[in-house]
Amino acid sequence: MTTLGVWIAALLTLCILSFLYKDNPFYKFAEHLFVGVSAGYVVALTYHNTLIPNLFVPLLKQGDYILIIPLILGIMMLLRLFPKVGWISRWPLAFIVGVTAGFWLITYLQSNGLVQIRETLRPFNSLGNIVIAIGVLTGLTYFFFSKEHKGVFGKTAKVGIWFLMVTFGASFGYTVMARISLLIGRMHFLLSDWLGLIK
Amino acid sequence: MSAIEKLRNIDRRFIFIAIALAVIVPLLFPIGLPVTVSPSVQKLYDAIEELPPGSKVLMSFDYGTSTMPEVYPMNLAVAQHCFSRDLKVVGTVLWPEGVSLGQNALEIAAEKYGKVYGTDYVNLGYKVGGMVVIQAIGRDIREIFPEDFRGTPIEELPIMEGVRNFDRFRLVVTFSAGDPGVREWVMIAQARYHKKVGAGCTAVSAPAFYPYLDTGQLVGLLGGMKGAAEYEKLLQSQGPATAGMDAQSVAHAVIICFILFGNLVMLITKRKTERRSL
């Protein structure tokens, strides 16, 4: 990182942090610059890493003319920018949705459904196996809303809530950890690269 | 306004200052608290240790700049581990910014161990599509990645010789900040193609992947900056994650104090209100 680069990065960091005091023009400037620069990054990457190698080179240099179909569908997608003909974008959208639905149906069922159910139904030869089996079954009971949560069913669902609360607690702990890490990253940059207070 | 009411309605900027100090002070004056290695991190380390030299590892950089402080250190640490073991790394990217970040990590690690681009490692670049891209790699990687991120045809890269699909890869490691990421690699590369998959991810998403660890669908998992620090400990290197662990500890303690103090204030206010109503 050059000295000028470090200074630009530090000033932009401070512009964003200034929001903590209150919303201000420096923050707004940095916020808009962030959106613009990020969008520009995506344009360049999409051009170099997808459109050139997967569309233009095979279509124009290698004569893979069937790629005209996704090219046309892609252009149809862009027509959404024009309200009068925007409905045409439904065709490529339908393709994207169809492929995704077909893909997800099998993969979710196999990996997140069947494998998880199989691995829950283990012999009760350890405390861990018992905890997982009870937790999964009661948790799923809680998610079953077609029957009123009353009596034994309600009590089972209640145990499910307890498991879910522990899960959410753990997730909260990890979320705090994540957010603090991001702050540490920026503070480390300011104190080390910019101010040189940390070696 | 009583002292309790003042505390209840404290200007949030005082809280901001407290949390900033909780991070800045330990960074300036490190205590050097020892890092303990958790089993899920040890497992990923062991999975890489077990690979014979020359094995190919598929490394996917599925994260962006927003989560860089968490994921980049683990990317760097695992890349260094791979090169130190003479493993060859083929990089793919499912998040646009992962191209630059992953390449940076690979280049730093490669410089340290004298590895050459194209022979010892490669970055095949970004493809939009997530799960569909992974599925396409399973059938023919050349069709979906005909060039590397620089535009070099895949046939001209020695590292890609004989690589057609997942078959030549001994391990898949994804560095992920969300979807597409760990979930997609597990669902396709592991569940469909039975490859060993390891992962490094943000702390926010880590708890959701514990079921995959339990089933063996993930061979190991690094969660957040702490996971990276643990990996750095295993490598016996002082990396960027280790440097942040003291600040992480102090900031967690401060937030726990906030929660407890906030509840104490609520309790006192509640009792006062009850007394008044009597």
Place this chain on the structure above:
Amino acid sequence: MRRQVPLIITFIAGTIMIIAYFIPREPFGGLRQRFSVWFLIIAAFALILGIGNLIKIHGKRISRQSAGWGYSVVLLVGLAAMSVLGIGWGIERSTPFHYLFWNMQIPLSATMFALLAFFVASASYRAFRIRSFEATLLLAAAVVVMLGRVPLGNLLWPRLPAVANWIMTFPNTAGQRAIMIGIALGVVSSSLRIILGIERTYLGGGQQ
């Protein structure tokens, strides 16, 4: 036509992806691979559509000189600079594109998300209230994990990391798995509804 053709496209694309899973031989395996390449090309155009929309909205703000139009200029200049430099000079480490990425995009993006640390701290003080047994459970798990996962926990009580690990490995796994199975069943039913044309909301409203 405006609705029937998209429904047919969805049905064909979805069905082929499912059949190709069970019969990976030709023609289904090849078709799935073709569809995957088409998918990524169309998805790339979808990204461009998003950028186009951004330009349209901010272009309007500038032409109408509505409040804060100067910021829209900043946005469009940033977008143009990154796009032109990236497409014209490449995206490698030594390029101006990489310089802007490293010195502008990283600090802006990383700091934007680092702000969340302050808001999490503020919310912890103001909103995390223990009003029931369930909330107590949540708090207890959170505290054990927060302390057990950092070096400080080990210092306070050497067994705390192991307790945190137990929570993550068993009760957390159980809860996450219940959620995971629930989501999987939801995805399966939604996907079926989409492929069979029962679920059509993705087509939006408007004329038939």
